[in-house]
Amino acid sequence: MITEGWELGVGTRVRAAREERGLTTRALASLAGLSQSLLSDVENGRTLPSVSSLYAIAEALGTGPAELLPQDDDSARLTQHGVPLPAEGPGEAVSTRMLFGAPGRRIEAYLSSYPQGQTDPVPFQHSGEDIIVVVEGRMTLTVGDRAQELRAGDAAWLDASAPHSIEPLGPDGVRTIVISAR
Incomplete structure (x- = not known):
């Protein structure tokens, strides 16, 4: 909520x-x-x-x-927002929430849950680098025109300026932690 x-x-x-x-x-x-x-x-x-x-x-x-994103009173320290951000697309929504990040910091961490059948409607891209860690489930990570399957425990690094998207595989969807560095 x-x-x-x-x-x-x-x-x-x-x-x-x-x-x-x-x-x-x-x-x-x-x-x-x-x-x-x-x-x-x-x-x-x-x-x-x-x-x-x-x-x-x-x-x-x-x-x-x-x-x-709104910050607490002490914006110099990392903050745990724990507030979900809405996703785009039909069906059950992708749930993403910022775990850590603060003004002036270059590293942010997000927890995302993709239900079965829900994928990024448009490839994502931004400056910096991402490390994606699969916490639960399986997924296909597509970066540019290259796709690879990742399972729980796998991690991948990517140049985030390349278009990238996640597609969950299997009946339970996938949960990831994304560490993004600008």
Whole structure:
């Protein structure tokens, strides 16, 4: 469940970062590949961006997703948000939550659960590197035009600027920890 005020907190941070960079909503939406109305809804606290939209906004602003998430009072330390971010696509949603990250930090960790049949609707890409660790289940990791199967206990490194996506295999879906470094 989303904590009360989370949408407004994300929106406030997105708007502040956009204004700090002197961008209009139209310019930021264009850079992020999103509609201006979606960006407006995010900035006004009417909706949370999906994980891929959050990364696209952060990338367009030249920052990391953790910079756009509400922080506790002591933003100098790593924070555990534990708040799920919405996913895109039909059916049961992919559940992703930031485990650790903070403003000014280059490393973030996420826990994602993909139910059977749910995959990333659009390949994901952002600056930096990712390490993906399969916690439970099996999956196909596609990076560019290369696909590999990973099982519980396997890990993979990837250049996150290459388009990449996860497809769960088997009846129980897959749970991953993604460590992302900008």
